[in-house]
Amino acid sequence: MQFDTIAPAFLVLAIALSWPRMMTIFRPAVGSTVPIPLLTMVASAVNLSCLGLAFSGNSPWMGCLIVILALALASSIRGPKAVVSVALSVACLGIYVQGL
Numbered sequence: 001m002q003f004d005t006i007a008p009a010f011l012v013l014a015i016a017l018s019w020p021r022m023m024t025i026f027r028p029a030v031g032s033t034v035p036i037p038l039l040t041m042v043a044s045a046v047n048l049s050c051l052g053l054a055f056s057g058n059s060p061w062m063g064c065l066i067v068i069l070a071l072a073l074a075s076s077i078r079g080p081k082a083v084v085s086v087a088l089s090v091a092c093l094g095i096y097v098q099g100l
Helices: 003-025 037-056 060-076 082-099
Strands: none
Touching: 003 037, 003 060, 003 082, 037 060, 037 082
């Protein structure tokens, strides 16, 4: 199987796994701080990078499909702990970039 056929799946996984952590920035917090700011920063960087790669390496329709599938997956699954989830999303992004 060629990598080009399964490459978008790694972007979908990376976006889905980093999405909940990135969204903590936009939720009203009890305090004025974001919990574990380094983890949130890494998740945001991975998520925004994957969003850019989804549209730059594919057609606009394929990019929209990747993002829609990722958001559906992110809302339907309960991921592992935040640290493991962000680490897996970094690994998925790394696999995608190495395959390019």
